[in-house]
Amino acid sequence: MNANARTHRISAPQLLMLLFLSRMFSVLNISPVFGTLQSGMTLLLGTLISFFLQCAFLFPLWLLSRRYPGKTLIGCAGDAGGEWLKKGAALLFLLMFFIQICGSLSAFSFFMTAIVFPKASSILLLIPFFLVLILCVRWGLESFSRAAAIFFWLFLLSTASICLCAIPNTDLLNITPLPTQGAFGGIFSAALGEISKNGELYCLLLLYPSLRTPQKAVHSGFWFLLLTCVFMLVTQTVILSVLSDFGMEQTYPYYALASVVDLSVLQRLDSFHMSLWIVCAFFRSLLYVFLFKKCLGTFVIKKKARAVLFYSLAVLLFFGSVFLADHPQVVRALNTSTAIVPTLLAFVFPLVLFILLKRKEKRNETNSPQKTHGALMGADR
Amino acid sequence: MKPIRRKRRMVLLWALTVSLLFSCTGCLSSTPLSRQSIVQAIGIDYENGAYTLSFQIFSPSESGGSNIGASADNAKQITSTGKTVSEAMANSVLVQGKRMFTGQNRVIVIGKAAAEQGLLSALGYFGGDPSTSRNAQVLFSQTTASEILGAKGNQGILPAEMLEQIAENAGQHGKIPNAKLFEVLKAADEDDKGILLPVIAQIPQDSQSESSAEQIDPVSAVHLTQAAAFTKDGFFCGIFDEEESRGALWLLNDMHHTKLTISVPKQYTAALELYEVNTTLSPILEEDNISFHLTISCRASLTETVLMDSSAAHLTEDIAARAQALIADECDAAWTRASALSTDLFRLKDHIMQKDTARYEQIKSMFDETLSDCLLTTSVTVTIDRYGKEYLPFS
Numbered sequence: 061m062n063a064n065a066r067t068h069r070i071s072a073p074q075l076l077m078l079l080f081l082s083r084m085f086s087v088l089n090i091s092p093v094f095g096t097l098q099s100g101m102t103l104l105l106g107t108l109i110s111f112f113l114q115c116a117f118l119f120p121l122w123l124l125s126r127r128y129p130g131k132t133l134i135g136c137a138g139d140a141g142g143e144w145l146k147k148g149a150a151l152l153f154l155l156m157f158f159i160q161i162c163g164s165l166s167a168f169s170f171f172m173t174a175i176v177f178p179k180a181s182s183i184l185l186l187i188p189f190f191l192v193l194i195l196c197v198r199w200g201l202e203s204f205s206r207a208a209a210i211f212f213w214l215f216l217l218s219t220a221s222i223c224l225c226a227i228p229n230t231d232l233l234n235i236t237p238l239p240t241q242g243a244f245g246g247i248f249s250a251a252l253g254e255i256s257k258n259g260e261l262y263c264l265l266l267l268y269p270s271l272r273t274p275q276k277a278v279h280s281g282f283w284f285l286l287l288t289c290v291f292m293l294v295t296q297t298v299i300l301s302v303l304s305d306f307g308m309e310q311t312y313p314y315y316a317l318a319s320v321v322d323l324s325v326l327q328r329l330d331s332f333h334m335s336l337w338i339v340c341a342f343f344r345s346l347l348y349v350f351l352f353k354k355c356l357g358t359f360v361i362k363k364k365a366r367a368v369l370f371y372s373l374a375v376l377l378f379f380g381s382v383f384l385a386d387h388p389q390v391v392r393a394l395n396t397s398t399a400i401v402p403t404l405l406a407f408v409f410p411l412v413l414f415i416l417l418k419r420k421e422k423r424n425e426t427n428s429p430q431k432t433h434g435a436l437m438g439a440d441r
Numbered sequence: 442m443k444p445i446r447r448k449r450r451m452v453l454l455w456a457l458t459v460s461l462l463f464s465c466t467g468c469l470s471s472t473p474l475s476r477q478s479i480v481q482a483i484g485i486d487y488e489n490g491a492y493t494l495s496f497q498i499f500s501p502s503e504s505g506g507s508n509i510g511a512s513a514d515n516a517k518q519i520t521s522t523g524k525t526v527s528e529a530m531a532n533s534v535l536v537q538g539k540r541m542f543t544g545q546n547r548v549i550v551i552g553k554a555a556a557e558q559g560l561l562s563a564l565g566y567f568g569g570d571p572s573t574s575r576n577a578q579v580l581f582s583q584t585t586a587s588e589i590l591g592a593k594g595n596q597g598i599l600p601a602e603m604l605e606q607i608a609e610n611a612g613q614h615g616k617i618p619n620a621k622l623f624e625v626l627k628a629a630d631e632d633d634k635g636i637l638l639p640v641i642a643q644i645p646q647d648s649q650s651e652s653s654a655e656q657i658d659p660v661s662a663v664h665l666t667q668a669a670a671f672t673k674d675g676f677f678c679g680i681f682d683e684e685e686s687r688g689a690l691w692l693l694n695d696m697h698h699t700k701l702t703i704s705v706p707k708q709y710t711a712a713l714e715l716y717e718v719n720t721t722l723s724p725i726l727e728e729d730n731i732s733f734h735l736t737i738s739c740r741a742s743l744t745e746t747v748l749m750d751s752s753a754a755h756l757t758e759d760i761a762a763r764a765q766a767l768i769a770d771e772c773d774a775a776w777t778r779a780s781a782l783s784t785d786l787f788r789l790k791d792h793i794m795q796k797d798t799a800r801y802e803q804i805k806s807m808f809d810e811t812l813s814d815c816l817l818t819t820s821v822t823v824t825i826d827r828y829g830k831e832y833l834p835f836s
Binding site for chain 2: 174175176178188191192195231233234236237238239240303304305306309316319320322
């Protein structure tokens with residue numbers, strides 16, 4: 061691997077921190093406005109179980125990253141099923157990322173207009189955010205991964221300070237126990253809800269060739285899931301023990317917690333924490349826009365044509381975000397807790413591709429013993 | 442990186458930075474500080490079918506100088522009226538032309554008439570407003586809130602700050618339970634338990650002083666001596682006196698440090714400072730009835746002992762025994778009062794739910810009415826293991 065290739069790759073810890081910050085936005089942004097939230101022990105157990113379920117999603121990643129470290133999921137689709145499967149997969153991911161980006165930007169706008177600038181127009185909030193987003197995407201994965209590594213520690217520090225300051229107000233009596241009926245259904249529903257919000261699982265499948273050591277993608281994935289689980293368990297326990305079920309009924313439960321904790325003369329720390337949450341929103345949107353652009357490269361090879369297509373679609377993205385920002389009922393309708401999409405994209409589809417690729421290799425070995433599976437390897441970034 | 446490409450990126454970066462300066466996000470709806478009134482305390486009253494809000498706002502111009510002096514009167518009071526609290530808040534701009542900034546609000550005082558309309562009707566607006574501080578202390582006035590906010594201290598600090606500190610100190614020193622706004626909203630939202638709010642009242646002024654030269658201005662014109670009980674629906678239902686208020690603190694596990702005075706006529710008077718308190722309230726769920734057991738263990742420092750006509754022998758044990766009895770009496774007084782009001786003020790349902798959720802589901806709708814049938818047993822342990830600066834040779 062030459063020096064130039066290395067400079068466009070990121071390390072496993074950088075990937076972990078980037079995915080974590082991206083995931084954090086959907087965690088911090090949970091709101092009863094967009095879907096029913098569980099509470100009490102149901103929520104905590106659901107979070108724990110979702111961690112174990114999501115670990116299973118790493119299996120296809122482990123298979124692909126070990127065997128085909130140089131190819132993304134879309135590249136593997138091309139090798140397995142030809143051009144039509146490659147473009148079909150790219151189109152599917154494009155559509156997913158389009159919806160995710162619009163959803164993330166509208167969620168950001170909704171948060172800002174609910175808490176920070178109640179009278180501001182959502183367009184005026186989204187314009188500067190979007191412009192910076194487009195600019196930063198041009199600078200590439202390595203640039204914003206490095207930035208994520210800095211904000212990751214600031215974010216952890218901020219969260220730790222909230223939790224520590226909240227300790228005097230905690231009372232375990234506030235955590236409601238499991239209900240006598242329907243407990244398992246509630247826990248499973250909470251677990252599926254967590255999985256449905258974890259789009260980073262299939263982002264991992266598109267990003268692992270960008271690692272300096274792609275075989276470490278599973279390590280990054282596992283630590284990402286573990287860190288997210290621990291973060292959620294700790295913060296949810298604090299929220300529930302301070303605010304009880306009342307906290308989960310607030311428009312933004314995490315914000316509600318930050319608004320009631322103070323440390324001596326340091327009050328209204330929520331304004332400081334909000335700035336870091338905006339950074340999380342930025343990294344999430346940035347990651348998705350970057351991958352959106354990558355998927356476009358499947359259809360248009362020429363750089364200038366790809367740029368034109370990307371900027372044209374970016375305008376659509378912007379207006380889609382503005383529309384959703386002003387119609388929260390549509391967001392609620394699109395918001396699903398069934399986990400079908402992550403299961404298909406992050407587990408079923410990659411597993412099927414791996415099986416197809418293995419069968420193709422065997423066929424090739426049978427027909428031509430000199431060809432090895434290495435013929436299917438190749439850089440695809 | 443090629444110089445042309447680097448130059449293009451720098452131009453883009455500068456263009457973006459400059460364009461961000463023109464972002465209208467903050468400018469369109471911004472209000473300069475000079476057009477805002479910094480609200481320190483809010484009083485909520487209800488009369489003639491409308492809510493009257495009294496705002497105590499920080500007004501440094503009242504000092505008459507450019508500096509805020511220690512003895513300056515830095516606050517002024519403004520009132521506005523509306524059919525709801527939201528309307529009264531909106532109408533406050535019409536009264537004095539400045540937008541009310543409630544982000545620094547320290548205290549909310551609810552008058553009796555407003556409390557009788559329900560806590561949520563009075564406080565719901567402040568729970569939903571993102572700029573209002575949810576850590577404001579909530580107090581109850583048996584008369585009107587406006588007269589409490591109009592009371593002045595002579596120490597130069599803002600009355601709102603004084604009210605806040607009085608309420609906090611009363612809770613921290615084990616006198617009267619206190620409640621912050623988010624705790625009141627949480628209790629009102631949960632809909633199955635009541636809440637206690639500290640009662641603030643004006644200290645009766647002594648009108649017997651002979652000359653103004655002898656008159657010393659009081660530090661504070663208000664005090665807390667009681668707690669007001671509110672039902673699970675948020676309606677005022679009764680008053681807890683000082684003994685009952687302390688008992689409520691024990692039962693709520695909100696007693697952390699406090700002082701006890703043990704006075705035996707003609708024998709001794711002793712003061713204990715309880716510096717470590719552990720309280721556990723456990724439900725005992727039998728088939729036919731529910732009772733509760735309160736376990737209190739304290740460590741105390743004997744800070745003062747005045748012997749009259751008594752021997753020092755075995756005094757420590759006697760003081761500890763009397764302290765234990767005193768604490769048990771306070772708890773019983775609070776329990777009896779809550780039973781008489783038929784209101785779960787001590788989160789008893791939460792204790793039952795933690796222990797046996799199925800039993801909780803059975804009893805939750807009728808529990809308040811059957812509260813008087815629930816018994817409370819207490820076991821109190823007070824261990825005196827510190828003696829302050831002066832140690833008498835107790836044996």
